[in-house]
Amino acid sequence: MDAELPHARRDSIAARLLNGQPVVATALASEFGVSEDAIRRDLRALAAEGRCRRVYGGALPLSPALEPMAARIREGSDRKGGLARAAATVVKAGEMLFLDSGSTNLTLVEFLPEDADLTVVTNSVEIAGAILRRQDLRLIVVGGLADPFVGGCVDAAALQTVARMRFDHAFLGACSVSAEFGIGAFHFADATFKRAILDASRHTVVLATTDKLTEQAPHQAAALSRVDLIVLEAATTAEQRSLLERAGCRLLITPND
Numbered sequence: 001m002d003a004e005l006p007h008a009r010r011d012s013i014a015a016r017l018l019n020g021q022p023v024v025a026t027a028l029a030s031e032f033g034v035s036e037d038a039i040r041r042d043l044r045a046l047a048a049e050g051r052c053r054r055v056y057g058g059a060l061p062l063s064p065a066l067e068p069m070a071a072r073i074r075e076g077s078d079r080k081g082g083l084a085r086a087a088a089t090v091v092k093a094g095e096m097l098f099l100d101s102g103s104t105n106l107t108l109v110e111f112l113p114e115d116a117d118l119t120v121v122t123n124s125v126e127i128a129g130a131i132l133r134r135q136d137l138r139l140i141v142v143g144g145l146a147d148p149f150v151g152g153c154v155d156a157a158a159l160q161t162v163a164r165m166r167f168d169h170a171f172l173g174a175c176s177v178s179a180e181f182g183i184g185a186f187h188f189a190d191a192t193f194k195r196a197i198l199d200a201s202r203h204t205v206v207l208a209t210t211d212k213l214t215e216q217a218p219h220q221a222a223a224l225s226r227v228d229l230i231v232l233e234a235a236t237t238a239e240q241r242s243l244l245e246r247a248g249c250r251l252l253i254t255p256n257d
Contacts, residue, residue: 101152102173154193170201184217191219
């Protein structure tokens with residue numbers, strides 16, 4: 001194929017990634033008639049735009065869990081609402097809660113009990129805004145350097161803040177959930193922050209859409225033995241539930257609508 005203008009070539013590569021196809025730099029260079037350096041520049045640019053994940057020799061399509069928080073908010077709102085409605089039933093009046101950054105936990109804000117004298121702590125910019133719009137909730141924001149992919153603060157300052165707190169229930173965000181690896185995170189700092197939340201919490205709850213059960217995140221945030229409750233969709237299979245239960249998890253399944 002004749003060499004194309006860089007922007008047209010980059011758009012063509014981006015379209016393949018969007019369709020779930022991994023790409024290899026050497027093959028693309030041969031196809032487009034350009035150098036591998038030119039392809040690597042394309043892939044670096046696409047990764048910087050949050051449109052792929054660079055790997056040795058090429059790039060992989062971006063997992064939904066790896067999208068910036070602002071993009072994940074718009075996805076699967078009905079499914080996340082079902083999980084949030086079920087999870088909110090464990091909250092008791094007068095509790096101090098932690099809502100970890102995540103689009104499903106953002107949905108949980110809407111379903112927290114009204115006028116229940118709740119204090120909600122969060123490291124998430126989006127969740128903090130939603131809590132402020134609920135005038136019956138007290139809000140404490142964990143600050144620091146905000147990570148756009150995590151959607152909140154997970155740096156050393158955030159760690160120091162939560163280490164001085166104690167939560168009745170922490171709703172932990174999860175990039176992946178598996179019986180073998182436990183709760184996974186895509187970012188090292190996020191996994192470290194989640195472990196600090198576990199240490200500061202009496203009870204830990206994870207809300208997991210079905211895609212989280214097949215996702216593979218590289219950093220372990222928690223073994224399943226550290227999690228008190230996992231809230232799952234009705235669409236999860238009997239085998240998936242059995243594996244999690246054998247790992248020591250208590251499950252709450254959303255009703256079949």
